[in-house]
Amino acid sequence: MPDPSPRQRGWEVKLVLWMVRHPVMVAVPAVIVIAGQRWGWSAVAVTAAGLAVVTGCWYRGHPDTFDQYAGPYLRAWCRRWSSYIGPRWRHALRACELSITHRKTREEKFPRITRIRSYSTTVDTLHLRIVAGQQEKHFEAKSAELAHALRVQRVSVEVVKPGVIGLHIQRREPFTKIIPAPDMPQQSSTVDLKRVYVGETEYGQEWRIPILGGHLFVAGATGAGKNSIPLALMRSLAPLIRDGLVRLWVCDPKLFEFASATPICYRYADTAQSCADLIADYLAEMQAVQRDFADRRIRRLSVSRETPINVLIVDEMAALMAYGDYAIAKQVRGHLALVGSQGRASGHTMIGMVQEPTKDTISIRDLFTWRICLRLTASNHVDGVLGEDSRARGARADEIPDLAETAGIGYVVRPRSRLPIRVRAAYVDDTHIAELVRFITESPQWTHQ
């Protein structure tokens, strides 16, 4: 490597590099000028007006295709030149100490935006080629300051590839409306067990989670809307419950949340002792299935009436595992640890809900494969639920306001990039539960109990 020169790169070289990086910004004016000189300016104006009319008709006439194919690019283009334009962008980065000054030339170097996408009206995704000497941790540490400097609500950070990071910029609250309860599919075969509908993501896409091959942990302060997650799953799985392919084992120590769904539960318990008994039976059933699989040399579950998926829903886990009677808590802790560590392959899935997700209250926290973090009261609980540094990367679950309008809003972490994504569960109220119970119990296939 040569020694750094005290001279800066020439302006004409910078201009050429800018033109190479922004070919569209060079090509469009060039085409307009050439076309204007060749066919006349009125022809250019008529063509431009025609294009605007066609785009307008597409926008108004076919929102589905427009929002999918054209919307993200057009919005991103507008944002590029309105929000992330050079001086404004550089000012924000400089204010947050996210630029690097060359030791000799004193030239400031800024991470360069290589890509912008606006998949929804509320969230922009930027790819940045960072300057040598920077890493994603610098951006994580400054994400709150950067959000203020850009006048947006939240900035999340992910690594895209070496030297390139992604910034996900939430401009305003994406969830201003309640997400309607999931439709109940008519046929079991139409439900993909690896992608069961629960709600929506901040990108305006469906939020789906697997129900087979792991366990689900839902953390949220009181009133955060934890129950909407298992209830939304129950509606999405309705035909499988009806056909005996999914069996629900529900521990409801609060005596309230799932009471109206009792008719469709395979087992239901609402006192500490009966919940402990239910969990003991669930474990015994799991071990019987495992023995049977071992005898028959079965290595993979094929879902059928004989070998259904067993879903154990434990509301308010801390009440059973930490706060209540010592002997019951000890038994429940041991049994749930076995379910958590061994239930995957035999189709024994656990959904645990908790208000205070500390390691002391929920000793088996790490056995859960998928985690959802709704509104929490303490910032240091967020990493405990979603994994190390999740809050720094943008999962600000403790900043979700404690309001009825924000119930069901939370974060999940994208498995590969570990990017926190804001999500909202669909809202299932008493009438939807009654409809679910009727759908299942009034069907001739219902032979569960």
Ligand SMILES: Nc1ncnc2c1ncn2[C@@H]1O[C@H](COP(=O)(O)OP(=O)(O)OP(=O)(O)O)[C@@H](O)[C@H]1O
């Ligand atoms: N997904 C949702 N969308 C909109 N509102 C919701 C949603 N889920 C719940 N709510 C509202 O928030 C209230 C509290 O929800 P819920 O009882 O599920 O919270 P919780 O987290 O289980 O609280 P607790 O632990 O105290 O039982 C509900 O009565 C409902 O009005």
